Amino acid sequence: MRKINLFCYLVIAVFLAGSVAASLTSGYPWSIACYNCILCKHTCPIGIDPYGFVKAAISNEPDLYIEASSIRLRLGEAAELDPRLSLKVDESEMTVQTALAKGISPDSEVTVLRMRAKDAAKFCPLCGNCEKPCPVALPIMKIIEDLKDDGKFND
Amino acid sequence: MLGQVKTRRLCEGHQSWRSVYRSKSRVLEIRKVLAAIALALFFLILVASIRGWISQSLLPLQSILILGAMILFLLALVFKQPFYPAQLLASTTFHPITATIAGFLLAGAVEAGGGFAAAGRILSKMGKGFLGISGTAVILVNIPTIFAMPCGRVWAATLMPAALMFGFELARAHDDLKVVPVIVFGLIINAAASCGPSPLGGIGTMGEGTGGFPLQSFSNPQQMAIMVMTLVAMAVISSVFRVPVKKSVLPPLRDNLPILPKTAYLTFAFYVVALSMVFLIRPPIPIQTILLAMTAVVMMIGKVSLRELMAGVILHPITAMTAGFIMGGALLVTGGFDALIALLSWVAVHSPLGFIGVSVLLIYVPIIFPMPCGRIISAALLPGVILFGVEVVQVTGHPQVLPAMLIGFILSAAASCGPSPLGGIGGIGEGNLGLRHGLTGIPLQLSIMAGVPVAALIVSYLGLSQEILRMNELLLCLGLGLISGLSVNMTLGFKFYRPGGILGGLVVGFLIIFL
Numbered sequence: 001m002r003k004i005n006l007f008c009y010l011v012i013a014v015f016l017a018g019s020v021a022a023s024l025t026s027g028y029p030w031s032i033a034c035y036n037c038i039l040c041k042h043t044c045p046i047g048i049d050p051y052g053f054v055k056a057a058i059s060n061e062p063d064l065y066i067e068a069s070s071i072r073l074r075l076g077e078a079a080e081l082d083p084r085l086s087l088k089v090d091e092s093e094m095t096v097q098t099a100l101a102k103g104i105s106p107d108s109e110v111t112v113l114r115m116r117a118k119d120a121a122k123f124c125p126l127c128g129n130c131e132k133p134c135p136v137a138l139p140i141m142k143i144i145e146d147l148k149d150d151g152k153f154n155d
Numbered sequence: 156m157l158g159q160v161k162t163r164r165l166c167e168g169h170q171s172w173r174s175v176y177r178s179k180s181r182v183l184e185i186r187k188v189l190a191a192i193a194l195a196l197f198f199l200i201l202v203a204s205i206r207g208w209i210s211q212s213l214l215p216l217q218s219i220l221i222l223g224a225m226i227l228f229l230l231a232l233v234f235k236q237p238f239y240p241a242q243l244l245a246s247t248t249f250h251p252i253t254a255t256i257a258g259f260l261l262a263g264a265v266e267a268g269g270g271f272a273a274a275g276r277i278l279s280k281m282g283k284g285f286l287g288i289s290g291t292a293v294i295l296v297n298i299p300t301i302f303a304m305p306c307g308r309v310w311a312a313t314l315m316p317a318a319l320m321f322g323f324e325l326a327r328a329h330d331d332l333k334v335v336p337v338i339v340f341g342l343i344i345n346a347a348a349s350c351g352p353s354p355l356g357g358i359g360t361m362g363e364g365t366g367g368f369p370l371q372s373f374s375n376p377q378q379m380a381i382m383v384m385t386l387v388a389m390a391v392i393s394s395v396f397r398v399p400v401k402k403s404v405l406p407p408l409r410d411n412l413p414i415l416p417k418t419a420y421l422t423f424a425f426y427v428v429a430l431s432m433v434f435l436i437r438p439p440i441p442i443q444t445i446l447l448a449m450t451a452v453v454m455m456i457g458k459v460s461l462r463e464l465m466a467g468v469i470l471h472p473i474t475a476m477t478a479g480f481i482m483g484g485a486l487l488v489t490g491g492f493d494a495l496i497a498l499l500s501w502v503a504v505h506s507p508l509g510f511i512g513v514s515v516l517l518i519y520v521p522i523i524f525p526m527p528c529g530r531i532i533s534a535a536l537l538p539g540v541i542l543f544g545v546e547v548v549q550v551t552g553h554p555q556v557l558p559a560m561l562i563g564f565i566l567s568a569a570a571s572c573g574p575s576p577l578g579g580i581g582g583i584g585e586g587n588l589g590l591r592h593g594l595t596g597i598p599l600q601l602s603i604m605a606g607v608p609v610a611a612l613i614v615s616y617l618g619l620s621q622e623i624l625r626m627n628e629l630l631l632c633l634g635l636g637l638i639s640g641l642s643v644n645m646t647l648g649f650k651f652y653r654p655g656g657i658l659g660g661l662v663v664g665f666l667i668i669f670l
Contacts, residue, residue: 004214012481016477022241022244034249034250035356036361040364041365058244059240059244059245060241063241064241136356
């Protein structure tokens with residue numbers, strides 16, 4: 001039983017160390033200082049959740065799916081971007097794959113619900129609204145500009 | 156031309172997309188089964204901990220949570236649900252963990268520098284002054300909410316020696332040991348709930364951000380409700396739930412207290428002044444940075460060594476919170492929380508409770524499933540609360556229902572770490588008083604049940620505001636402070652009109668609004 005307990009505590013230590021390592025690797029260790037207050041969420045003019053970019057930096061995962069609720073695309077464009085992109089079609093949530101399988105025309109306009117952080121960064125107008133309400137003045141734009149460049153962190 | 160080629164290629168893929176669609180429906184069914192199993196397993200872990208079926212001496216709660224999370228991840232693999240480690244990291248809130256570590260380092264430095272011993276002497280002198288024991292006690296138990304930190308454990312661990320000292324003095328004066336748990340658990344529920352209204356990244360800011368409400372608009376209603384929670388917890392433990400404290404817990408009387416160096420008082424003074432400045436100015440710097448800078452200054456003032464500093468860090472709550480977040484991540488990956496919302500939605504539609512009744516249930520879900528940190532469940536269920544809130548607004552036609560529900564849920568989540576059998580703050584008090592693990596769960600849960608509607612009612616009738624000082628809020632807060640003082644007077648065995656207690660309550664009311 002002692003070995004099981006030791007193993008579990010090691011898992012916790014590895015998890016904490018891993019999170020620090022991931023944020024260091026992404027090049028944004030200050031992202032761990034985020035208060036998770038989500039005050040930035042309603043400031044984006046195109047409905048992207050800026051907290052999603054912070055989460056992507058913490059986990060060093062540019063492919064993390066984040067909320068992006070007001071971006072509108074043609075279904076065909078969305079399919080080229082990411083077939084697993086989450087859309088709202090007629091009040092239902094579905095992926096691009098599912099929408100095409102249902103016979104929805106690739107020329108129809110759809111509203112995005114969730115997309116990869118690196119894809120969302122491409123649509124960001126870099127207005128800086130997300131940084132204004134942050135209580136700890138996190139430079140979120142730096143993460144977005146990095147991802148906008150080539151879709152990778154710190155490359 | 157290129158566009159036509161692209162479109163044709165996409166249409167040619169439709170046949171394969173149709174089979175994807177059919178398999179997607181099967182995948183959804185599998186996901187529902189997995190989600191139901193995940194929720195049931197989590198419920199089983201909770202009940203096993205509460206009932207003591209799993210002995211903490213064999214398998215502490217951190218191990219139970221990690222093993223439970225591993226089972227869920229294994230089930231996700233068996234059911235072919237994709238997940239990757241980044242999801243787990245992305246779903247964890249590091250703020251309370253790092254704030255707790257920084258807070259413990261600062262508390263350790265102040266403790267090693269003699270600051271809290273100095274605080275104890277100061278409180279003892281206050282107790283002999285006009286405020287008396289009841290007035291000083293009401294201020295002491297409400298300090299965590301006045302100076303609300305992002306994690307209440309910092310205050311609970313820091314002020315526990317003072318709370319115990321007070322309790323023991325009172326127990327000797329009245330020859331009644333029951334006052335000890337009254338003060339200790341009054342402090343604990345106040346500390347547990349204090350992360351809700353904290354302006355330094357408290358859970359309330361999550362609700363404000365998610366719901367799109369003004370910054371700091373949830374703070375004052377929560378703080379007033381926490382005052383009520385505290386006095387209810389103290390009253391319930393004093394009169395209804397007798398907590399059996401053994402006489403052996405009482406320390407021996409000391410005739411002469413050791414003389415404290417001046418640096419001890421200086422350390423404590425710096426601690427209070429610096430914290431007050433942080434709450435007044437609210438600099439745009441992470442609180443962790445501020446706490447570490449304060450630690451460095453205290454180490455210089457109090458001549459504290461690094462070893463003494465590390466002795467102040469308590470690993471148990473940090474590992475409990477981390478294990479809780481890992482379990483929370485596993486529940487998110489397997490859809491356990493989605494299953495809970497789906498279950499509640501089904502009950503709302505198919506039972507006489509309806510959306511209003513289920514909304515009340517949803518607000519109290521955090522204390523039905525109490526986790527070591529309220530953020531775990533609040534991050535997962537906030538979207539569900541908004542969903543239900545919107546439905547109830549449509550049913551009732553009362554727009555203030557949504558912020559009222561949000562604030563009620565957040566306060567319930569914030570305070571839920573108090574009675575949690577999975578390493579909750581209540582364990583600090585139970586451990587110090589030699590009580591059975593989980594004994595004070597019910598009285599603390601009852602106090603949360605009583606306090607949450609207060610916050611919701613305040614929001615319903617006074618609305619939300621970012622203003623620091625509103626006359627109606629000030630009057631209400633002073634009124635609740637007065638009631639608090641009267642109640643604590645009676646709970647501690649004094650006459651209800653004892654002026655010290657009343658003044659203490661009014662001071663608390665004023666400081667809560669002002670800070």
